[in-house]
Amino acid sequence: MIRRSPAKKGNARTSRMSDGVARVCAAAGIALLVLAGCAERPAKVAPADDPQTVVQVEEDDSAAPGRRADNRPELPFNELTDNILYEFLLAEIAGQRGNVAMSAEAYADLAKRTRDPRVARRATEVAIYARQTDTAIESAKVWHETDPGSARALQLLAGLLVNASRLEEARPYLQKLLTLPGANPAEGFLQLGRTVTNVQDRAGVLRLMQTLAADYPKLPQARYAVAQAAFNAGEDALALSEVLEVQNLRPDWEPAVLLEVQVLQRKSADEALKRLARHLEKFPNSRDIRLNYARALLTDKRFPAARAEFQKLLDDFPTNTEVIFAVALLSMQLQDYRLAEDNLRRLLDLDYRDKNQIRLYLGQIAEEQDKVSEALRWYAEVDRGDQFIPAQIRYANLLSKQGKLEDAREHLKKLGSASAQQRVQLILAEAQLLRDARREKEAFQLVEQALGSQPDQPELLYDHAMLAERIDRLDILESSLRKLIAIRPDHAHAYNALGYSLADRSLRLPEARELIEKALKLAPDDFFIIDSMGWVLYRMGNLPEALKHLRKAYAGRADAEIGAHLGEVLWMAGERAEAEKVWREVSEKNPKNETLLKTLQRLKQ
Numbered sequence: 001m002i003r004r005s006p007a008k009k010g011n012a013r014t015s016r017m018s019d020g021v022a023r024v025c026a027a028a029g030i031a032l033l034v035l036a037g038c039a040e041r042p043a044k045v046a047p048a049d050d051p052q053t054v055v056q057v058e059e060d061d062s063a064a065p066g067r068r069a070d071n072r073p074e075l076p077f078n079e080l081t082d083n084i085l086y087e088f089l090l091a092e093i094a095g096q097r098g099n100v101a102m103s104a105e106a107y108a109d110l111a112k113r114t115r116d117p118r119v120a121r122r123a124t125e126v127a128i129y130a131r132q133t134d135t136a137i138e139s140a141k142v143w144h145e146t147d148p149g150s151a152r153a154l155q156l157l158a159g160l161l162v163n164a165s166r167l168e169e170a171r172p173y174l175q176k177l178l179t180l181p182g183a184n185p186a187e188g189f190l191q192l193g194r195t196v197t198n199v200q201d202r203a204g205v206l207r208l209m210q211t212l213a214a215d216y217p218k219l220p221q222a223r224y225a226v227a228q229a230a231f232n233a234g235e236d237a238l239a240l241s242e243v244l245e246v247q248n249l250r251p252d253w254e255p256a257v258l259l260e261v262q263v264l265q266r267k268s269a270d271e272a273l274k275r276l277a278r279h280l281e282k283f284p285n286s287r288d289i290r291l292n293y294a295r296a297l298l299t300d301k302r303f304p305a306a307r308a309e310f311q312k313l314l315d316d317f318p319t320n321t322e323v324i325f326a327v328a329l330l331s332m333q334l335q336d337y338r339l340a341e342d343n344l345r346r347l348l349d350l351d352y353r354d355k356n357q358i359r360l361y362l363g364q365i366a367e368e369q370d371k372v373s374e375a376l377r378w379y380a381e382v383d384r385g386d387q388f389i390p391a392q393i394r395y396a397n398l399l400s401k402q403g404k405l406e407d408a409r410e411h412l413k414k415l416g417s418a419s420a421q422q423r424v425q426l427i428l429a430e431a432q433l434l435r436d437a438r439r440e441k442e443a444f445q446l447v448e449q450a451l452g453s454q455p456d457q458p459e460l461l462y463d464h465a466m467l468a469e470r471i472d473r474l475d476i477l478e479s480s481l482r483k484l485i486a487i488r489p490d491h492a493h494a495y496n497a498l499g500y501s502l503a504d505r506s507l508r509l510p511e512a513r514e515l516i517e518k519a520l521k522l523a524p525d526d527f528f529i530i531d532s533m534g535w536v537l538y539r540m541g542n543l544p545e546a547l548k549h550l551r552k553a554y555a556g557r558a559d560a561e562i563g564a565h566l567g568e569v570l571w572m573a574g575e576r577a578e579a580e581k582v583w584r585e586v587s588e589k590n591p592k593n594e595t596l597l598k599t600l601q602r603l604k605q
Contacts, residue, residue, distance in 0.1 A: 075116060084114065091126070100130035108135045117147035124156060133164050144173075151180055162195055167204045174212060189213070189221040193228050202233035220250040227259055239263050254288045261292070269300060287313065294326070303333055321352045328361070337365050356387040363394060372398055389415075389422050393429040400433045408433055424450070424459055431463060440470040458488050462497070469501055477501055492522035496529045503536035512536050527557040535565050543573050554582065560590035564599040571603055 087110050095103035107123035120143035127136035140157035147153055154177055161170035174192065178185050189212070196205045209229040216222035227242035240263050246256040257279050264272040276293040279286060294309035307330040313323045324343050331340035344365070347358050363378030376398055382391035392415055399408035412430050417423045427450045434443035444467040451460050461484040468476035481498040484491055499515030502508050513536045519529045534549030550566040563586030570579035586596060 075118075084110065087113075095126060100126060101132065104130040104132050104135050108139045111139050111142045115142065115146050117143055117150070117153070120146055121153070124153075128156075128160075133160060136160050137164065137166075151177075151182070154180070159195065162192075162199065165199055165201050165204070167199070167201065167208045171208060171211060174208075175215075178212065178215075185216055186219060186221040189216075189219070189225040193225045196229070197232070202229070205229045206233045206235065218249065220246045220253060220256070223249065224253075224256055224259070227256075231259065231263055236263050236266060252283050252286070254286055257286075257289060258292060261296075269296070272296065273300065285316070287317070291323075298326075298330070303330055306330055307334065319350060321347060321350055324350070325352070332361065332365065335368075337369055341365050354387070356382045356385050356391075360387045360391050360394075363391065367394070367398065372402065389417070389425050393425070396429060396433065400436065405433060405437055420454070424454070424457060428459060428463055431467065435467070435470070440467060443467050444471055444473075456483075456487055458484055458491065461487070462491075462494060465494075465497060474501065474505070490522055492519045492526065492529065495519035495522070496526075496532050499536065500532040503532070503539050506539050509536060509540050513540065525556075527553045527559070527562065530556070531559075531562045531565055534569070538565075538569050538572075543569060547573060558586065558589075560586045560593035561595045564593070564596040568599050568603060 087106050091103045091106035091110060094100070094106060104123070104127040107119065107126050111120040111123040120139055123139035124136055124143055127133075127139055137157065137160045140153060140160055143150070143153040144157050154173060158170050158173040158177055161167070161173065177183060178188050192212075193209075196208075199205050206226070206229040209226045213219075213222035213226045223242050223246045227239045227246060230236075230239035230242060240260065243256050243260045243263065246253065247260070250256065257275070261272045261275050264275055273293070273296050276289055276296060279289050280293060283289070290309055290313055294306050294313065297303075297306035297309060307327060310323055310327045310330060313320070314327055317323055324347055328340045328343035328347070331337070331343065341362065344358050344362050348355055352358060359378050359382045363375045363382075366372075366375035366378060376395060379391040379395040379398075382388055392411065396408040396411045399405075399411060409430055412426050412433075415426060417426060427446065431443040431446050434440070434446065444464070447460055447464045447467060451457070451464060454460060461480050465477045465480035465484070468474070468480065478498060478501075481494050484494045485498075488494065495515045496519035499512045499519065502512035503516070513533075516529065516532045516536055519526075520533055523529055530549050531553040534546045534553060537543075537549060538546035546569050547566075550562070550569055553562045554566045563582050567579040567583040567586075570576070570582065583596070583600065586593070590596065
């Protein structure tokens with residue numbers, strides 16, 4: 001126990017210092033005079049930086065080594081000297097004043113000096129809060145050494161060492177944790193696997209898991225932890241062999257199958273899909289496997305098959321909102337609007353997190369079926385939030401399509417907005433309404449006016465440039481795009497738009513190609529930029545390379561403008577039958593596309 005030491009004789013300076021300490025103690029309150037009273041239940045430290053628990057163990061109620069019969073730790077005998085009391089007060093006051101670094105250092109020193117587990121615990125907690133990992137580890141070691149029966153001390157020490165990537169040092173503590181009374185090794189390996197995912201030393205994690213799992217060769221969770229570590233370390237062969245051993249021990253365990261699928265996906269997405277299908281043949285009620293199978297089919301763009309799997313899930317779990325939502329979206333993708341609408345309406349009756357999103361989708365479905373009044377009603381019912389502005393823009397677009405352009409503009413203007421970004425969205429939406437009505441000059445003036453108050457706003461600058469192109473002001477197009485590039489050098493579409501505009505007019509073609517190449521480096525999978533590269537190559541007379549890029553763009557996205565370009569280059573290359581075929585395909589979907597119509601008129605007149 002810590003107690004106040006008897007007064008000692010000394011010189012006048014020492015005596016005055018003792019009197020000063022006594023006055024500080026009196027001012028701080030009687031509780032601070034007895035360290036035992038303060039440290040019995042340390043003030044709670046904010047847990048935000050508490051290391052993840054590596055293995056959960058309940059504190060045993062029975063007496064543990066180094067603990068009394070009531071399961072409290074054996075406490076050392078310490079005299080409460082002036083120096084100890086001073087350092088305790090320094091640590092507490094520093095913490096109260098926000099200097100947690102000083103508090104952590106003072107408590108760590110006090111823990112080493114007193115070897116009191118209560119002080120060591122407090123030192124560990126404060127050091128964690130102060131983000132002083134090394135200090136926390138040293139204090140946790142003192143805590144564990146002075147209270148070896150505390151599962152919490154052992155958990156924190158092991159967790160701190162793992163988070164610090166001191167894996168070999170953590171190993172004996174982890175081994176001890178797994179064997180403590182009350183420990184659950186199966187759950188412990190799963191927790192440990194989750195904890196080490198952020199450790200950068202993947203090879204070290206694998207060695208650690210193999211060492212820990214060696215004592216549990218028949219425990220599926222232990223073998224699974226090794227497989228997971230091997231997968232993260234890039235050791236796919238080892239991961240696969242371990243996960244197959246897990247399945248021999250526990251064939252129906254879904255996490256092991258999903259890990260095997262992850263390994264297989266690195267080689268072949270098709271093999272991964274087949275593995276999921278095989279498991280479902282044996283265990284058709286495996287919900288997570290079927291959900292992952294449906295998602296994998298969706299990623300592979302096998303939409304009908306994906307919907308069939310989601311529908312099976314829906315039959316088994318009719319109130320699962322995630323599954324209902326997935327079926328609805330897939331039905332929209334497949335233009336099965338009846339099924340999409342039925343499921344979306346069900347979500348409105350269930351506890352779905354974002355009913356405004358559902359109303360927006362229902363409006364879109366009604367709009368796709370030319371049910372204008374119904375679509376307007378759904379959009380009007382969307383409350384303020386993330387979906388409000390998109391819904392109101394669609395509402396205005398529908399009014400404009402009905403010939404009510406001024407009503408549409410007025411609707412947008414009266415909405416108001418909560419942020420500058422929302423104001424930009426509404427201005428751009430109004431400009432689009434004017435553009436669709438072929439009132440490009442008014443649209444240009446509207447955006448130019450908005451730029452007066454937000455001259456560096458990227459979206460306004462881009463739209464300003466595009467509208468300048470529509471009114472044949474190439475000088476403004478170029479100046480706006482170059483300003484945008486200066487502000488946002490990673491804006492791929494700014495490079496692309498400038499390069500394409502030059503190429504389309506056969507101006508400064510080498511520079512145009514260079515701009516489009518920059519855009520392609522920033523967004524190599526953007527089919528419109530790939531189309532631009534094909535177009536500039538065509539303008540430069542390189543038809544074979546132009547066709548290569550345009551075919552790739554059209555295969556990825558059968559857009560009317562891309563199809564118009566591909567058809568023109570095929571026509572000029574003498575492949576007129578294929579050109580006609582492409583034009584026919586895009587004309588069926590977009591008969592009024594301006595670029596397509598101009599191309600056909602120019603080449604077939």
